[in-house]
Amino acid sequence: xxxxxxxxxxxxxxxxxxxxxxxxxxxxxxxxxxxxxxxxxxxxxxxxxxxxxxxxxxxxxxxxxxxxxxxxxxxxxxxxxxxxxxxxxxxxxxxxxxxxxxxxxxxxxxxxxxxxxxxxxxxxxxxxxxxxxxxxxxxxxxxxxxxxxxxxxxx
Numbered sequence: 222x223x224x225x226x227x228x229x230x231x232x233x234x235x236x237x238x239x240x241x242x243x244x245x246x247x248x249x250x251x252x253x254x255x256x257x258x259x260x261x262x263x264x265x266x267x268x269x270x271x272x273x274x275x276x277x278x279x280x281x282x283x284x285x286x287x288x289x290x291x292x293x294x295x296x297x298x299x300x301x302x303x304x305x306x307x308x309x310x311x312x313x314x315x316x317x318x319x320x321x322x323x324x325x326x327x328x329x330x331x332x333x334x335x336x337x338x339x340x341x342x343x344x345x346x347x348x349x350x351x352x353x354x355x356x357x358x359x360x361x362x363x364x365x366x367x368x369x370x371x372x373x374x375x376x
Contacts, residue, residue, distance in 0.1 A: 226287075226291060229287060229290055230283070230284070230287045233283040233284075233286050233287050233290075234279075234280060234283040234284075236283070236307070237279035237280065237282050237283040237307065238276070238279055238280075238283075240279070240307055240310060240311050241275055241276065241279045243311060244275075244310070244311050244314035244315070244318075245272070245314075247314060247315055247318060247319040248314055248317075248318030248319065251318040251319060251321055252268065252318065255318075255321050256268075256318065259372065259375075259376050260372070260375040260376055261368075261371070261372055261375065262368070262371045262372075262375070265368060265372075274361065278357065278358050278361060281354045281355075281357065281358065282303070282307070282354070282355070282358060284351075284354055285303075285344055285348075285350075285351040285352075285354035285355055286300060286303045286344075286351070288344075288347075288348040288350055288351040288354070289303070289343075289344050289347045289348055289351045291348075292347045292348055294347065296347060298343060299340070299343035299344055299346070299347055302336065302339050302340040302343050303340050303344075305336055305340075306333065306336030306337050306339075306340045309329065309332055309333040309336045310333060312329055312333075313326055313329050313330055313333050313365075316329050317369065323369055323372045323373040323376060324373050326369055326373075327366070327369050327370055327373050330362070330365065330366045330369050331366070333362055333366075334359070334362050334363065334366055337355065337358055337359050337362050338359060340355060341355035341356065341358075341359055
């Protein structure tokens with residue numbers, strides 16, 4: 222088990238960024254060949270916004286998990302929720318982009334949203350700062366869910 226707090230932080234950041242990278246790699250072809258050609262609402266952010274936003278969110282998620290881990294007080298349930306929502310995060314990208322299925326992704330984003338919410342609440346119970354670090358992530362997933370729904374309806 223890792224005991225060095227900075228090594229744990231680095232590992233959590235690495236894990237989150239790897240998930241983001243896997244999602245990015247799985248969506249590159251779909252963005253070029255499919256996403257740019259489908260109908261999207263006028264309020265869809267430019268493609269260039271998504272990478273930086275997700276990078277910041279992944280780092281914030283990692284720091285939040287690290288803050289919870291540092292409390293050392295029955296953190297396993299909160300960290301299990303963290304890794305479940307992280308897997309759901311990747312699953313959404315695979316469904317929406319790699320599978321090119323906004324419908325399936327819309328169903329899955331409900332589970333992702335709930336995973337983020339439950340993780341945020343569990344984090345608040347261990348560390349207020351960790352909980353607050355998840356608020357922008359929940360807001361972004363909420364926006365992504367609405368955008369996903371709009372794209373599904375338009376196509």
